[in-house]
Amino acid sequence: MRVTAETKAATRKSILEAAQRLFSQQGFEATTTRDIAQAASIGVGTLFNYFPTKDSVALALVGDAWMRASEAFASGSQDSSSLEEELFAHVAALLRKLKPYRKYLPAVLETSLSPAASQEANGQPSLRSSHLEAVGQIAARYGELDSLSAVALQLYWTLLIGLLTFWATDSSPRQEDTLALLDQSLAMFAGWLRANVGQGSNLSSNSKSSSSPS
Amino acid sequence: MPTVAELMSALPESAEEAEVKERSPLPEMLQAWSLRPVPVGWFRRMQVLGTLQAKIGAAYLFHWLRGWFKSADENQRHLAETHWRTAFRVLDSMSYLRGATMKVGQTLASFPDIVPREFVETLEQLHFSAPPMHWSLLKEMVFNDLGDDPEKIFASFDKQAFAAASLGQVHRARLTSGEEVAVKIQYPGIGRTIRVDFRNLLMFLLPARLSRDWENAKEQFDDLRMRLERETDYEREAAMLAKVRPLFHEDDGIVVPRIFSDYCTPRILTMERLEGMHLDAFLETNPSQEVRNEFARKMLRAWYRMMYTGRLIYADMHPGNYLFMEDGRLGVIDFGFMLELDDTLWELMRMIDRPLTTGRRDDRIAAMKEWSWISDAPEDRDRLELSEEYADWCWHSRYDGGEFDFADEADFRRGIDLFVEMVRKRYNRSRPCTPVIARQQFGWRSMLYKLKAKIDVAPIAEEEIKATGWDRSEYAQPRSL
Numbered sequence: 001m002r003v004t005a006e007t008k009a010a011t012r013k014s015i016l017e018a019a020q021r022l023f024s025q026q027g028f029e030a031t032t033t034r035d036i037a038q039a040a041s042i043g044v045g046t047l048f049n050y051f052p053t054k055d056s057v058a059l060a061l062v063g064d065a066w067m068r069a070s071e072a073f074a075s076g077s078q079d080s081s082s083l084e085e086e087l088f089a090h091v092a093a094l095l096r097k098l099k100p101y102r103k104y105l106p107a108v109l110e111t112s113l114s115p116a117a118s119q120e121a122n123g124q125p126s127l128r129s130s131h132l133e134a135v136g137q138i139a140a141r142y143g144e145l146d147s148l149s150a151v152a153l154q155l156y157w158t159l160l161i162g163l164l165t166f167w168a169t170d171s172s173p174r175q176e177d178t179l180a181l182l183d184q185s186l187a188m189f190a191g192w193l194r195a196n197v198g199q200g201s202n203l204s205s206n207s208k209s210s211s212s213p214s
Numbered sequence: 215m216p217t218v219a220e221l222m223s224a225l226p227e228s229a230e231e232a233e234v235k236e237r238s239p240l241p242e243m244l245q246a247w248s249l250r251p252v253p254v255g256w257f258r259r260m261q262v263l264g265t266l267q268a269k270i271g272a273a274y275l276f277h278w279l280r281g282w283f284k285s286a287d288e289n290q291r292h293l294a295e296t297h298w299r300t301a302f303r304v305l306d307s308m309s310y311l312r313g314a315t316m317k318v319g320q321t322l323a324s325f326p327d328i329v330p331r332e333f334v335e336t337l338e339q340l341h342f343s344a345p346p347m348h349w350s351l352l353k354e355m356v357f358n359d360l361g362d363d364p365e366k367i368f369a370s371f372d373k374q375a376f377a378a379a380s381l382g383q384v385h386r387a388r389l390t391s392g393e394e395v396a397v398k399i400q401y402p403g404i405g406r407t408i409r410v411d412f413r414n415l416l417m418f419l420l421p422a423r424l425s426r427d428w429e430n431a432k433e434q435f436d437d438l439r440m441r442l443e444r445e446t447d448y449e450r451e452a453a454m455l456a457k458v459r460p461l462f463h464e465d466d467g468i469v470v471p472r473i474f475s476d477y478c479t480p481r482i483l484t485m486e487r488l489e490g491m492h493l494d495a496f497l498e499t500n501p502s503q504e505v506r507n508e509f510a511r512k513m514l515r516a517w518y519r520m521m522y523t524g525r526l527i528y529a530d531m532h533p534g535n536y537l538f539m540e541d542g543r544l545g546v547i548d549f550g551f552m553l554e555l556d557d558t559l560w561e562l563m564r565m566i567d568r569p570l571t572t573g574r575r576d577d578r579i580a581a582m583k584e585w586s587w588i589s590d591a592p593e594d595r596d597r598l599e600l601s602e603e604y605a606d607w608c609w610h611s612r613y614d615g616g617e618f619d620f621a622d623e624a625d626f627r628r629g630i631d632l633f634v635e636m637v638r639k640r641y642n643r644s645r646p647c648t649p650v651i652a653r654q655q656f657g658w659r660s661m662l663y664k665l666k667a668k669i670d671v672a673p674i675a676e677e678e679i680k681a682t683g684w685d686r687s688e689y690a691q692p693r694s695l
Contacts (some may be wrong), residue, residue, distance in 0.1 A: 001521070079349070079373075080348070080350060081348070081349075082348065083351065084348070085348040085350045085351075086350070086352060087349065089353075092350060092353070092354045095354075096357070115677075134345075144538070172403055172406065173406075173480070174359065175358070176358065176402035176403045177402065177403045179351060179354055179355065179358070179402040179403075180401065180402040180403045180404075183351050183402075185280040204523040204648040
């Protein structure tokens with residue numbers, strides 16, 4: 001039997017909906033792939049055709065939300081007055097969309113989003129590269145940097161993943177501590193960028209002085 | 215801008231204390247601490263404030279410490295210094311430190327003559343300046359606490375803060391129902407951070423309790439902690455506003471803003487916005503003596519009303535909390551720090567009503583003995599005499615009768631000198647509420663001093679005290695008002 005692209009997309013959607021329901025009802029850990037297949041009214045084998053592991057289901061959920069957040073941020077009007085403020089707005093938009101998945105973010109963070117993970121997954125541009133591209137564009141709007149160096153981007157990504165990890169287990173009222181951490185982290189990052197620009201350091205990947213030390 | 219050394223030398227110091235200073239590494243440590251560059255992070259924004267208030271905080275703490283070390287022997291001093299050093303390291307790492315030292319700065323600003331005048335003027339700016347939160351952060355705070363973006367919750371919302379609270383900021387906004395409001399928003403997590411950090415800090419200080427003055431020092435420490443905690447508890451403040459507002463009526467000419475509880479959370483306080491000038495701006499308009507007197511009477515009336523009808527002490531009498539409105543009304547806008555008079559305190563207030571009314575020395579002595587647990591023993595005599603003199607200074611504007619000239623600098627100085635002497639001699643150890651009571655005493659006196667008010671206090675007091683229902687027939691003469 002031929003499976004059309006529409007059917008595939010519909011199955012994928014119903015798997016993700018079932019998974020999200022189960023994760024929020026009974027928790028990520030307690031949910032098995034069998035539970036998900038059953039809730040989506042498909043066989044476990046079919047499920048594996050779409051998602052090889054439970055983690056990859058979670059990643060797909062997070063990834064979809066992440067992309068929606070990026071689109072929402074890109075299409076919204078930005079009225080920030082500083083680099084740290086716009087970076088803050090960028091991450092805040094992400095947190096709003098990721099909120100339903102907050103508790104099982106660590107499962108995704110440990111694999112696909114970890115600073116140690118490979119940058120490209122299955123030949124697709126990863127969440128990481130598209131997010132960092134947006135960060136580069138924001139930085140270019142405020143600073144003298146046309147684009148950020150790999151070091152700066154790695155540092156930023158490490159901060160972001162650290163923040164998401166903190167957020168996943170943040171028990172403060174309405175996760176207000178995450179906002180404070182984000183504010184302080186971005187102020188630190190922006191301050192560090194400026195300080196280094198001021199000293200003529202090579203944080204810009206296309207700056208003339210960016211040749212590697214021999 | 216004064217240096218730390220200048221600030222420290224501006225503070226009173228006894229010969230004995232100077233000796234301790236020479237032997238102790240603490241001054242250098244404190245100086246180094248207060249001069250250190252601001253660490254990176256969100257402190258960067260706070261640099262706009264300058265580090266003045268941090269220096270003042272350091273100078274104040276240093277002064278306090280000096281007194282502390284006075285009675286300790288060499289070993290105790292060494293031990294205490296070690297712990298202080300640890301404690302300061304912790305203090306140093308607290309992200310809201312600038313908020314805390316700002317509070318200390320505000321306290322000092324209530325004492326116009328204890329530090330040079332120009333210095334007080336600078337300090338007063340602190341009531342109105344604080345580090346900003348950018349719009350994106352505010353938006354998330356409103357979104358998380360009130361459920362949607364500020365643009366959707368409010369009909370309009372100013373992105374720029376129009377005033378600063380020490381640990382947050384205030385924005386102008388309009389409700390969808392049309393009311394003009396002031397929205398006070400707190401930096402995320404700061405209230406909880408303060409509570410946890412102060413608990414930790416106290417643990418570091420515990421070894422110092424060997425010192426004779428531990429209780430007194432702890433009291434001052436608790437006072438600062440309580441002040442910061444209350445100022446960050448917006449729910450408590452909202453409840454207080456709701457309690458105080460009905461105490462005033464239209465003909466009082468005193469306004470307390472209305473609270474909009476649907477727009478309030480522990481971190482967001484939304485209240486009616488009053489338009490008016492703060493003290494400095496008001497004085498710049500060269501108001502006549504009568505206009506100044508009228509505002510002074512309202513200030514006193516508001517204070518007495520809260521005390522005698524509301525059983526509340528308005529402990530934060532600094533210029534930032536009053537608005538001089540164009541139509542002559544007085545706005546009282548900040549209720550972050552109110553002391554509720556429980557039954558014990560209420561009885562004490564009743565007890566001191568007699569000396570406050572009669573002005574008799576014997577009555578003052580009896581009251582001070584009871585208030586501060588002073589005995590008749592010869593070793594307590596000096597303390598009793600000084601306390602009696604201080605009580606006379608606190609109260610004589612009320613029982614002297616007639617117009618009292620609050621601009622009298624010599625009289626104001628006398629109060630400061632007496633208080634400083636009591637602190638030096640460790641005579642200020644008393645009931646836990648005493649630091650608060652002393653602060654509000656200097657608070658209202660310094661407000662009236664700056665207003666250069668000439669008013670008769672007694673008629674206002676007599677009118678307001680009726681609400682207590684106390685039987686005062688034994689000592690109070692019926693007055694013709």
